[in-house]
C-alpha cells in the first residue's frame with residue numbers, strides 16, 4: 017500500500033521551523049535586527065553589518081511603535097556579556113570542526129578560532145545587541161503609539 021506519511025512528515029517539520037522565523041518570533045528580530053516590539057523596521061541606520069562605519073549606529077526610536085532602543089543610559093553595554101557567550105560558543109564550535117572533524121593540528125585549530133572570531137565580529141556584535149534587547153522587550157502585535 018502506498019503511504020504518503022513519508023512525504024508529509026518532513027514538510028511539516030519544515031513549516032514548524034519556518035514559523036520560528038516568522039514575524040512575531042524573537043528569532044526573527046534577532047536575525048534581522050528589527051525593532052523587538054513591532055518588527056516593522058531595522059534598529060540600525062545601515063542594515064548591512066559589513067559597513068563598519070555604521071556598524072553600531074542605531075536609530076534612537078522606532079518610527080512605527082516609538083520604542084526607545086536605548087532603554088536606559090548605556091543599555092547596550094550589557095550586550096557585551098551576550099557577545100562573550102556567543103564568542104565562546106563560536107570558538108568551541110570552530111575548535112570542534114577544525115580539531116576533531118578536520119583533524120588539523122592544535123596550533124592551526126587555535127589560528128582558525130582567531131580567524132573565525134575576527135571574520136564574524138560584526139555579526140556577533142549585532143546579534144548580541146539584538147539578543148540583549150530581545151531579552152527585555154517582547155513582540156506586541158497590537159502595539160500602536
Ligand SMILES: [Zn+2]
Nearest residue numbers: 051054078081
Ligand atoms: Zn517598533
